[in-house]
Amino acid sequence: MSDLLDPTIDKYLDRLIPAPAAEWSAMEREGRRRGLPLIDRQVGRLLELLVRTTGAARVLEIGTCIGYSTAWLARAVGENGRVLSLEIDPDRAERAREHLRAAGLLDRVEVREGDASALIETLEGPFDLVFNDGDKRHYPRIAERCHDLLKVGGLLVSDNALWGGSAARSGGDADTKAIKKHNTWLMRHADFTATLLPVRDGVLVARRNDRETSR
Numbered sequence: 132m133s134d135l136l137d138p139t140i141d142k143y144l145d146r147l148i149p150a151p152a153a154e155w156s157a158m159e160r161e162g163r164r165r166g167l168p169l170i171d172r173q174v175g176r177l178l179e180l181l182v183r184t185t186g187a188a189r190v191l192e193i194g195t196c197i198g199y200s201t202a203w204l205a206r207a208v209g210e211n212g213r214v215l216s217l218e219i220d221p222d223r224a225e226r227a228r229e230h231l232r233a234a235g236l237l238d239r240v241e242v243r244e245g246d247a248s249a250l251i252e253t254l255e256g257p258f259d260l261v262f263n264d265g266d267k268r269h270y271p272r273i274a275e276r277c278h279d280l281l282k283v284g285g286l287l288v289s290d291n292a293l294w295g296g297s298a299a300r301s302g303g304d305a306d307t308k309a310i311k312k313h314n315t316w317l318m319r320h321a322d323f324t325a326t327l328l329p330v331r332d333g334v335l336v337a338r339r340n341d342r343e344t345s346r
């Protein structure tokens with residue numbers, strides 16, 4: 132549910148998008164029951180569109196939780212694509228594997244357990260798309276790291292870029308300050324073309340440019 136939109140409009144937008152399969156509805160129910168901060172169908176469909184329109188085949192996700200956004204990404208990459216998803220909580224990582232197995236998608240996903248802020252330093256690119264939805268305090272470093280990890284033309288997609296509207300206000304806690312730093316860095320960096328879409332809690336989409344096209 133969006134913190135930013137009129138609830139009637141928000142529900143309408145969600146109703147317009149059917150669940151791709153029964154397992155998606157099961158994850159949504161589990162997310163509601165356990166109060167988990169999952170993306171919703173609007174963001175899921177946006178991820179699907181970005182993956183399919185760019186032809187992304189090698190995708191990195193930060194923050195798996197129980198595998199809901201992972202399922203949207205894994206479905207969109209197709210059977211030859213691969214998703215590497217990082218999750219610090221072993222129980223959530225295992226639950227994600229169970230859901231992805233049930234959805235018939237586990238063969239194209241690796242859920243890697245550990246602290247994404249350390250794991251990201253060990254990864255080798257290039258990735259075609261990175262979905263960033265883990266610890267908000269890591270957002271600035273994740274953005275910097277994506278400068279090297281993304282291929283030219285690749286996308287960084289960061290969820291919660293508006294953070295319930297706090298990003299637009301002065302001050303804020305450590306999470307808010309980190310999100311603001313990440314937003315400003317990406318929106319102003321010459322090597323990225325970025326826009327912040329006011330979808331749900333804000334989704335920042337940034338394309339990694341090469342030096343020539345960015346000027």
Ligand SMILES: C[S@@+](CC[C@H](N)C(=O)[O-])C[C@H]1O[C@@H](n2cnc3c(N)ncnc32)[C@H](O)[C@@H]1O
Binds near residue numbers: 195217266
């Ligand atoms: C917002 S939830 C992800 C929701 C998921 N992307 C979805 O929409 O289906 C954030 C997840 O990041 C995980 N997380 C938090 N800090 C992390 C870290 N340092 N490294 C890896 N995962 C982390 C949390 O355990 C949580 O499951």
